[in-house]
Amino acid sequence: MRALQRSGRSDEALRVYERTRAALAERRGAEPGDELCSVYRAVLSDGAGAAVDGTADGSRDVGIRDDGGRAPGVAPAHAHVAPYVTRPATTSGGEGGPVHTCAAGTACPGTCACARKRASRSPAEHGHGPEPAARRGLVRLPEPRASKVPAELPAPPGTAVGRKAALIELDRLADPYGDRPRPVLLRGPSGTDASALALHWAHSVLDAFPDGQLYVDLREADGAPRRALDVQRRLLRVLVPDPSAHPPRDTVVGAVRLRSALAGRRVLVLMDHARSADQVRPLLPGAGCAVLVVSRIRLTALLAFEGFRTVSIGPLGDGDAVRVLADLLGRRPEPEMEHLVGLCDGLPLVLRMAAEWLRANPGQTVRELVRRMGDVDPARARTPVGRMAAVLNAGPVANRRDRGEVPTALGPPEQSVRLASYAPLSLR
Numbered sequence: 001m002r003a004l005q006r007s008g009r010s011d012e013a014l015r016v017y018e019r020t021r022a023a024l025a026e027r028r029g030a031e032p033g034d035e036l037c038s039v040y041r042a043v044l045s046d047g048a049g050a051a052v053d054g055t056a057d058g059s060r061d062v063g064i065r066d067d068g069g070r071a072p073g074v075a076p077a078h079a080h081v082a083p084y085v086t087r088p089a090t091t092s093g094g095e096g097g098p099v100h101t102c103a104a105g106t107a108c109p110g111t112c113a114c115a116r117k118r119a120s121r122s123p124a125e126h127g128h129g130p131e132p133a134a135r136r137g138l139v140r141l142p143e144p145r146a147s148k149v150p151a152e153l154p155a156p157p158g159t160a161v162g163r164k165a166a167l168i169e170l171d172r173l174a175d176p177y178g179d180r181p182r183p184v185l186l187r188g189p190s191g192t193d194a195s196a197l198a199l200h201w202a203h204s205v206l207d208a209f210p211d212g213q214l215y216v217d218l219r220e221a222d223g224a225p226r227r228a229l230d231v232q233r234r235l236l237r238v239l240v241p242d243p244s245a246h247p248p249r250d251t252v253v254g255a256v257r258l259r260s261a262l263a264g265r266r267v268l269v270l271m272d273h274a275r276s277a278d279q280v281r282p283l284l285p286g287a288g289c290a291v292l293v294v295s296r297i298r299l300t301a302l303l304a305f306e307g308f309r310t311v312s313i314g315p316l317g318d319g320d321a322v323r324v325l326a327d328l329l330g331r332r333p334e335p336e337m338e339h340l341v342g343l344c345d346g347l348p349l350v351l352r353m354a355a356e357w358l359r360a361n362p363g364q365t366v367r368e369l370v371r372r373m374g375d376v377d378p379a380r381a382r383t384p385v386g387r388m389a390a391v392l393n394a395g396p397v398a399n400r401r402d403r404g405e406v407p408t409a410l411g412p413p414e415q416s417v418r419l420a421s422y423a424p425l426s427l428r
Helices: 002-006 010-027 034-045 113-119 164-174 194-204 228-239 251-262 277-283 300-305 318-329 335-343 348-360 366-375 384-394 397-402
Strands: 084-086 138-140 184-187 213-217 268-274 290-295 309-312
Touching (some): 002 034, 010 034, 164 184, 164 194, 164 290, 164 309, 194 268, 194 290, 228 251, 268 277, 277 300, 318 335, 318 348, 335 366, 348 366, 348 384
Parallel strands (some): 184 290, 213 268, 268 290
């Protein structure tokens, strides 16, 4: 790159850098080092304040650093730069000023008649105004690709009542504002609303991740676990929106590309409904990004081999559960709510289901809902989630009769197959 820049071929030097950077990302999952980046900045500036020659002690002089940590007038290695790189069009004539070629075909310091004629021209004709890039000796660089910051987090459902201790523990273990955020596993059984709590925490630390937030649902619509390779391909399309890029063929290549795409960024990655450590491991970014995994089970392999910390949550206390139910209904707490909260086992998901039933049936009371939950056959639903789902699916009996789902008369329906339905068959 130095040799190409010194010989006036800055465009070729920049292409060498881009090929090297792509090869490092593809084969090693790494970024160019400081020395290569300093040469890249020097080529971009092309004599505008950064030198490419080494100093006497072997260090690379890239200019005096300002408060921002880089040389004045030198752009960062991966910053958006001007679309042109300037090549020197003239050389210095020493004490005599700039040298030009006069009408006689000889070089002079600018004191001849033709030089005075050039001085009377317009700035564009003289070479100091805007003119085509080919006449100015400029090299056209590709326009930088505008990168959008991903913001994929869904809105958190409701309020996180009774989860203050869990939110504090997430802050302590994840350390989102530190130099190296730590990965955390949030574990909660069905109905504890661990996913909602994870979203609440993620929205509370958005300012710690200016490069974006990624949300991954590791469960398909039918409940089956989602393949890690499919998730890798989707994330790479978001992070590297290049239509010509080929999707990875396996999770090993996908993991390398994903780490390369996230290198140097500060991104929060939230993975929900994780089933196993093998499903999560190919999606983990490198240092500098935060990872929060939500699962119903304890993924021991992540804790043992990937450095995850764990936060476990359970049902809400009676007081907090009554507050959640009252807030969902927009009422003041009532004595009947305590009995309903007991049947719901303090699970936030079941409380939301109960509030939905009461809103859909404004003529019914909390006591009626308690009675219906008690009438559910234990053989059909053994958990609070199952009992509440049975109540929601049942609906009013009168409406079910109108839809033809319940017989209007007592007793079994009439037999549909009679003797007249049979036909004699010939032996032939």
